[in-house]
Amino acid sequence: MLNMTALALAKAIRAKKLSVTEAVAEYIKQIEQTNPHLNTFLTVSKDTALARAQTIQAQIAAGEITSPLAGVPIALKDNISTLGIRTTCAAKMLENYVPVYNATVVDRLEQAGMIVIGKLNMDEFAMGGSSETGAYGTVRNPWDTERVAGGSSGGSAAAVAAGEVPLALGSDTGGSIRQPCAFCGVTGIKPTYGAVSRYGLVAYASSLDQVGSIGRTIDDCAAVLSLIAGPDDNDSTCVISKTFTFDTPLLERLAGFRIGLPRNYFAGGINADVAQAVLAAAKELAAAGAQVEEFDMPLMDYMVPAYYIIACAEASSNLSRYDGLKYGYRSPAAETLAEVYRLSRSEGFGLEVKRRIMLGSFVLSSGYYDAYYKKALQTRTLIKQAYDRLFERFDMILSPVAPTTAYKLGENVDDPLKMYMGDIYTVSVNLAGLPAVALPCGFDRQNLPIGFQLIGAAFSESKLVSAARTYQHRTSFHLQQPGGAWV
Amino acid sequence: MNWESVIGLEVHAELATQSKIFCGCSTAFGQEPNTQVCPVCAGMPGVLPRLNRTAVEYAVRVGLALNCTITRYSKFDRKNYFYPDLPKAYQVSQLYAPICRDGHLAVEVDGTTKIIGIREIHMEEDAGKLIHDAVSDNTLMDFSRCGVPLIEIVTQPDFHSAAEVRTFLMQLREILLYLGVCDCKMQEGSLRADINISVRPEGGELGVRTEMKNLNSFKAIGRAIEYETRRQIQLLESGKQVVQETRRWDDDAGVSYGMRSKESAPEYRYFPEPDLLPIYIDDQWLQSIVENLPEMAEAKRARYMRCWGISALEAATLTSHVYVAQLFEEVAALSRNPMEAAHLVAGEIMRLMNQTDTLPEDLAVDAKKLATLITLVSSAKINRNAYKEAVEAVFIDGVDPEEYIAQRGLRMVSDADAIAEAVAAVITEQRQAVADYRAGQHKALGFLIGQAMRKLQGKGNPALVRKAMLEALE
Structure with missing residues (x-):
């Protein structure tokens, strides 16, 4: 059962070959076995999930829920607010924080009969690319537990890869869905900014954050996206009435698909195995009938700096509410108000989070705003305009997700610049608010997964999913599963 | 400097x-x-x-x-x-x-x-x-x-x-x-x-x-x-x-x-x-905001004068504070007598506000009660003196106007026999004034009517008292 796709599992449930309770119990059993090795889950909501399984089973039997994923378990990155279930953002600051409300995406999943079985580990407040910065330990890569799972949605990608859950939600601010998917050999969608409500997603960088899905196949991910996407009164940036249905039939041929390949992404710092596998993916799509054409991606040197300035600026403001007063960690040593602020935040936040808060505070300070923040906003506009022009020529852009495969635990964590450069291929997508899908496309010589991404114009998810579906129909990288001592 | x-x-x-x-x-x-x-x-x-x-x-x-x-x-x-x-x-x-x-x-x-x-x-x-x-x-x-x-x-x-x-x-x-x-x-x-x-x-x-x-x-x-x-x-x-x-x-x-x-x-x-x-x-959107702008003081003044013939002075007083204007408009609507409402609010109510140091935002007087009093005075159920007294009682103590008038016996006397009796008594008692009047000193009439009103405890219907007095003197 753990090898089934989510859609197949839902079908089996509808066909009464399997009960919802059996499915939930089976996955929880797997989590209990493997989580001690992988550290993917921060909270397993076993009792509520099992109780809900019975309710959902009854509703499916009564024909009250007909969604294509009814009865399927799902786990959520721990920065998605769940009513009554601890939501820590992998932060000491929110160690005992239990939300009083559900994120919009959680309500929508539950209305569709999906069952939340737990909350997934991540980088602290989604800041990081290796899921090593959290306060509750490092997520380990199921393909090699001495290596990172990627981040910040490392728990989400690793849990899916390890068969602990058929589907997960992650969030992507600068690559946080796509990069762990690439590192763990699973599939993910980072939707267009504004396609999915952010209400209840604990903010890292508001103008960049977006919730998306992670699964074994593009069809599973698309099925979740069609449930969670659509306008929400509670999110002013999610107002365009676009809902997605991905029910177009499989395209045998990608006739008329124009795919751009950024030549300069394959020079310089990229690992040779990664470059080769990604170029092979381009060839595969060309073989399927797509027209692949090389081009030079402009502004490449400005993407990472612009991203870190904007993301850190917003983060410095978004994380100010963790002040030790209303909820979360308060330093026991604090006596005055100033000490409550200073000590609680100094002791409560991890190193990477503090680094970004300081960076963000600095670039917003008077005298520096124009030199940094304003310049970064201008750069962002240029990047958007560059993409606009590219999408006049291409339907989508094919690119690596990360310059390397999963690296060793601790290898980069003390070298922030090196870590930040790992985001080179992903951050511009967020700066421009575009959708992208990340798909497995091979393995390096150490048998570590490699991923590539397809980036489209705003709200072109259907086209991206079509191309991805054709690719997965022609390849089997996404069906490979890790093995190891933890299994 | x-x-x-x-x-x-x-x-x-x-x-x-x-x-x-x-x-x-x-x-x-x-x-x-x-x-x-x-x-x-x-x-x-x-x-x-x-x-x-x-x-x-x-x-x-x-x-x-x-x-x-x-x-x-x-x-x-x-x-x-x-x-x-x-x-x-x-x-x-x-x-x-x-x-x-x-x-x-x-x-x-x-x-x-x-x-x-x-x-x-x-x-x-x-x-x-x-x-x-x-x-x-x-x-x-x-x-x-x-x-x-x-x-x-x-x-x-x-x-x-x-x-x-x-x-x-x-x-x-x-x-x-x-x-x-x-x-x-x-x-x-x-x-x-x-x-x-x-x-x-x-x-x-x-x-x-x-x-x-x-x-x-x-x-x-x-x-x-x-x-x-x-x-x-x-x-x-x-x-x-x-x-x-x-x-x-x-x-x-x-x-x-x-x-x-x-x-x-x-x-x-x-x-x-x-x-x-x-x-x-x-x-x-801007147009709809403009169209839904509430009426400002100046426009209110113009409307009061144009539609209801209220004097410029009274209109200015009524619009000096929005709460005063609101009270006036409520009383005018309820009593269907804007002119009387204007006199009341611009006159007696403003005087009482001054006397009691009441700020416009603290105005709590019941418009419905004031409107009742206007109806009573303009339908000759009470006279001006009783009206003024009742307005003050409504303003200060919030009394019910009908009850107050009944308890105080302020309802106007229009009973022909009672008036005739009072007039007859005055003519008997005030011989000198009667003689003066008959000798052509018409200002004695006011004195005689006043005396008759006194006998009616101030509640006599002034028009009827005057008519009865003139008839008795002829």
């Missing part, structure tokens, strides 16, 4: 919307602490703001009334600072593109008209309240006020005296009240003003300014301006410098003291609020 003070104002007005600016919580004042709070206004992790359109419309109303340019593409920014009454540790405000700009208001001071420039009006959210609990020696947080919509009206430094500031504020207050956008209760904090003040040799270069906070009444504002002007002049005359700083006014002590200097001014790290889209006010 002749010194001149240069003063600018920052007026904060809480908008009287039903719900808060970014969530659906109620804005009602004076409820139990933390009862009007939701995850959004409490700043829980993951929440997002949702803009209240009515708040935008109210802000635009003020902009229109103050002759501002309405910003068609306006934006919100975050003002970041740590304080326990601010749960997100940032206030959503407007720095770069405020909703209204470049307006003015003409005020009349000592017979001359002065134009006060309005630099901008921006929208923002109010913060919560801190309450110090003396029993436990703890500071408690009440988040109910968090997210109540505010506008900040920033004037140009166009004032030179406390009198000008006071006149401007009183006029602004009336405008806000007429617009229906703010209840302007300074003691509840729904209208607050900060004052920027500097002094200079008359006509000279601008001096260093200080900002004064915590001004909770018009009186305090006047006192604070006078105090600060004196303080700055004294500093300069003794060869010292004015320090740019924020000062807090202590109205009980009648002094201000420094809170923080420019150097220690907080670094607000303003940046555009990414969680809200820009507000776009298109022609259609």
